[in-house]
Amino acid sequence: MIHNIPTWFYICLYGLEMFYYIFFKHVKKRYIGLIILIIAGYLNYTFNPYVLPFSLNTALVGMIFYGFGYELKNRKYIFKSNIIYIIFSLLLIIVVAHFNGRINMYKNYYGNYPLFLVGAFSGIYLIATLSTLLSNIFKERKWITYVSKNTIIISGFHLLMFSFMKGFLVFVLHIPIAFLYEKILINVLFAAVSLVLCLPVAYIINRYVPFIVGKKKSPLRG
Structure with missing residues (x-):
């Protein structure tokens, strides 16, 4: 977790999907189920001061949005x-x-x-x-499709790219990190560069080691 903070989200999402399936397997009326989840999320937030293993309490709240997304997918x-x-x-x-x-x-x-x-x-x-x-x-644009199909890889590597870029600023360009503080446009540019740097990583993973992200072969090459 320390070295790759976004991984908590995937663990949480894994638990969320499992509990969502189990919950709505027994609760047939989805809107009633969503109301129950909203109330359960509130009770957990109000009375549980602890962060549960695998972010299970976050998964409980996440099920609310997951459920509404499921209901609205055809609307x-x-x-x-x-x-x-x-x-x-x-x-x-x-x-x-x-x-x-x-x-x-x-x-x-x-x-x-x-x-x-x-x-x-x-x-x-x-x-x-x-x-x-x-x-x-x-x-439809190929580059947008490419980015969207590789969001898992980008999510896993973008903070590593942040560290690399900050190191480059400090040790090569001798620009202090404070240069990034409270500057929206500069940070948007910083994030955009990080995204671009993640794309070659996505290409290499998809082409040579796609099993890392659960793929048998690259859906997009070149």
């Missing part, structure tokens, strides 16, 4: 571009972030739980709607 019309809804969801996110502060799902900290849910669903709606809008504008 894509909800995410049709509407500038009013986009602006409204963005404003909701800003307001919630202002009043609820920073949350940390890994540590099972959500601030005000209802506000957390409002902000989370607003963010999901905003990203899904913007993704639909961009998809309609740019259509």
